[in-house]
Amino acid sequence: MLPPFGVLASCGACVMMSAVPTADQPRRLNAVLFEGFELLDVFGPLEVFGALRDRFDVHLVGPTAGAVRSAQGPSALADESYDDGRPADILVVPGGIGTRRLVGDRSFLDTLASWAVGTELVTSVCTGAAVLAAAGLLDGRRATSNKRSFAWVCEQGPHVQWVPEARWVEDGNRWTSSGVAAGIDMALAIVERLHGADLACQVADGIEFEWHDDPSWDPFAAKNGLVPKLQS
Amino acid sequence: MLPPFGVLASCGACVMMSAVPTADQPRRLNAVLFEGFELLDVFGPLEVFGALRDRFDVHLVGPTAGAVRSAQGPSALADESYDDGRPADILVVPGGIGTRRLVGDRSFLDTLASWAVGTELVTSVCTGAAVLAAAGLLDGRRATSNKRSFAWVCEQGPHVQWVPEARWVEDGNRWTSSGVAAGIDMALAIVERLHGADLACQVADGIEFEWHDDPSWDPFAAKNGLVPKLQS
Numbered sequence: 001m002l003p004p005f006g007v008l009a010s011c012g013a014c015v016m017m018s019a020v021p022t023a024d025q026p027r028r029l030n031a032v033l034f035e036g037f038e039l040l041d042v043f044g045p046l047e048v049f050g051a052l053r054d055r056f057d058v059h060l061v062g063p064t065a066g067a068v069r070s071a072q073g074p075s076a077l078a079d080e081s082y083d084d085g086r087p088a089d090i091l092v093v094p095g096g097i098g099t100r101r102l103v104g105d106r107s108f109l110d111t112l113a114s115w116a117v118g119t120e121l122v123t124s125v126c127t128g129a130a131v132l133a134a135a136g137l138l139d140g141r142r143a144t145s146n147k148r149s150f151a152w153v154c155e156q157g158p159h160v161q162w163v164p165e166a167r168w169v170e171d172g173n174r175w176t177s178s179g180v181a182a183g184i185d186m187a188l189a190i191v192e193r194l195h196g197a198d199l200a201c202q203v204a205d206g207i208e209f210e211w212h213d214d215p216s217w218d219p220f221a222a223k224n225g226l227v228p229k230l231q232s
Numbered sequence: 233m234l235p236p237f238g239v240l241a242s243c244g245a246c247v248m249m250s251a252v253p254t255a256d257q258p259r260r261l262n263a264v265l266f267e268g269f270e271l272l273d274v275f276g277p278l279e280v281f282g283a284l285r286d287r288f289d290v291h292l293v294g295p296t297a298g299a300v301r302s303a304q305g306p307s308a309l310a311d312e313s314y315d316d317g318r319p320a321d322i323l324v325v326p327g328g329i330g331t332r333r334l335v336g337d338r339s340f341l342d343t344l345a346s347w348a349v350g351t352e353l354v355t356s357v358c359t360g361a362a363v364l365a366a367a368g369l370l371d372g373r374r375a376t377s378n379k380r381s382f383a384w385v386c387e388q389g390p391h392v393q394w395v396p397e398a399r400w401v402e403d404g405n406r407w408t409s410s411g412v413a414a415g416i417d418m419a420l421a422i423v424e425r426l427h428g429a430d431l432a433c434q435v436a437d438g439i440e441f442e443w444h445d446d447p448s449w450d451p452f453a454a455k456n457g458l459v460p461k462l463q464s
Binding site: 039040042049059073074147180181182210223 | 263270271272274275276278279281282283285290291292299302303304305306307308309311378379380410411412413414416437438439440441442444451452455
């Protein structure tokens with residue numbers, strides 16, 4: 001069970017990173033790598049969660065342990081394989097050109113669906129939502145995704161209530177963010193939910209990131225013709 | 233030689249990523265990994281440059297070819313070692329806790345200084361500026377860095393004109409950004425400089441990133457007491 005939202009605080013008030021002790025074990029976070037994953041979809045959120053290593057134990061899982069090549073070229077190192085990865089408290093599924101193949105990979109989708117059982121938070125960034133949808137993990141839920149690939153993503157989940165204008169969408173324990181950089185905003189919102197707004201603001205300030213903490217903020221929906229543009 | 237600034241364009245006007253052909257060879261970009269590098273310092277800019285693979289040929293170089301562990305835990309894969317890495321057109325030196333050791337590593341600093349000779353753009357993100365400074369690469373130049381570690385960074389470069397309030401600073405072919413997320417803004421500014429504002433806006437919109445394209449935008453200087461806070 002998730003605690004209720006903490007008191008909203010302005011990031012303007014946060015100056016120094018605190019080192020608040022926690023009595024709990026860190027939550028294990030598995031970010032799912034695959035050939036053609038989008039770099040920032042993974043490492044934006046991992047910058048946020050990785051700033052709180054007493055709260056989050058961050059792992060990369062891949063088809064096999066070892067190098068996995070991103071859509072941008074550079075490779076990251078999976079420390080565990082899909083078969084050997086330990087269950088996560090938080091699952092992060094990134095987007096990237098590799099999702100085009102994954103949505104048709106029944107074996108992978110079944111594995112992903114099995115991981116989601118009992119996982120506290122199942123999250124996606126960008127077109128990672130298409131993968132969650134193809135695995136049936138968003139059926140009957142509200143969700144969002146990358147705005148340039150929105151039509152294709154929607155096709156992967158005909159039983160999903162797709163939200164065209166949102167920085168991120170939370171529905172139960174499913175959190176889906178809009179494209180690429182939106183994953184950083186969503187990760188901070190998850191920190192807020194789990195550990196309070198003050199800590200989320202401190203992380204945002206620590207990484208000198210202007211956090212859009214309003215999930216309805218989304219200028220990219222209008223830019224991509226998904227909602228009408230406001231008249232100026 | 234760098235071309236002059238293109239015409240400034242509002243990102244609001246950019247909707248679709250263009251596929252403008254280029255007659256030039258892509259510029260080679262080497263991002264310098266070391267034990268304890270900051271994830272987003274590397275992968276924020278590489279998301280930007282990696283979106284334009286016809287313009288930028290992105291590589292990770294490390295102490296040896298292979299895995300290099302970040303400050304946040306996950307490892308990236310250096311495709312070349314310091315000794316074997318080919319010369320770059322653009323050098324990106326990230327920050328991270330590992331810089332604390334690097335500024336005292338004379339052998340590394342000499343290597344870094346040798347790489348900078350003839351390199352078109354020598355850039356740093358966050359406390360990467362401390363490393364450039366310790367290598368003497370910022371002497372007599374204006375530069376900035378992470379705002380929480382600013383005093384320590386300044387100590388590494390007594391002959392540098394440190395700028396406490398800036399998202400990034402450009403001085404000749406040296407570009408230094410403020411902390412962590414600021415590297416994304418600077419990378420977009422470099423794309424603007426090399427290929428025009430339209431393309432930079434298209435990349436920013438493509439990754440759903442609100443680009444702060446004004447190098448003087450820096451709320452984190454005041455938050456960290458480096459400049460007086462404005463009265464509201």
